[in-house]
Amino acid sequence: KNPDSPTLINAFQLIGMSSCLDLSGFFEK
């Protein structure tokens, strides 16, 4: 394992990609 890899995305950046965290659906008719 190489936890210091500079190219690695962090877990929360990945989680933030979830479309289910995007509330703009409320405003799309």
Next chain:
Amino acid sequence: MGCFHSTASKQFPGHEDPVILASQTAFSVSEVEALFELYKSISSSVIDDGLINKEEFQLALFKNRKKENLFANRIFELFDVKKKGVIDFGDFVKSLSVFHPNAPHEDKIDFSFKLYDLDGTGFIERQEVKQMLIALLCESGMKLADETVEIILDKTFLEADVNQDGKIDKSEWQNFVRQNPSLLKIMTLPYLRDITTTFPSFVFHSEVDEI
């Protein structure tokens, strides 16, 4: 003030005065009234009881009432401020206010912390982050080996969990977000700036002088 209050408070349990809601949130009175137009439509989409249940919440967000999702469930739980299993108008406005471009940065940090603290213990634990990562992978169809997931978790906790106790507390989260401001991108909805033009019909129901 006439019909907005008398009619709305009868038909919409937990309805709060838009002037008071505006004073407590990042919205103007007009914006609160415009949000009421959106709220009326969502809260009557399945059961016309003036409250938003989880099915209506998911239908409004995804146009699909059947979609079960860890993140959508967690957002519903956070919007359900009074923990009644339904969202009333006050809950809806106060929760959405955090997503306003002008809302305080600290409020966005607090909300995102609660969002990721799935079991509400006051800490974001490694197991919770893993659970959310797996949910994201399932949703997106992305495939990552368990070893890769563990490497991502190692790296994340090495950066975020400063005291290395295996969980991220509020102050560690505040520091981590300051170093990674893009993590708060999901906490701002530009749509909220244009809410009065998106729902212009609010002017026909308004009794407030400000408009």
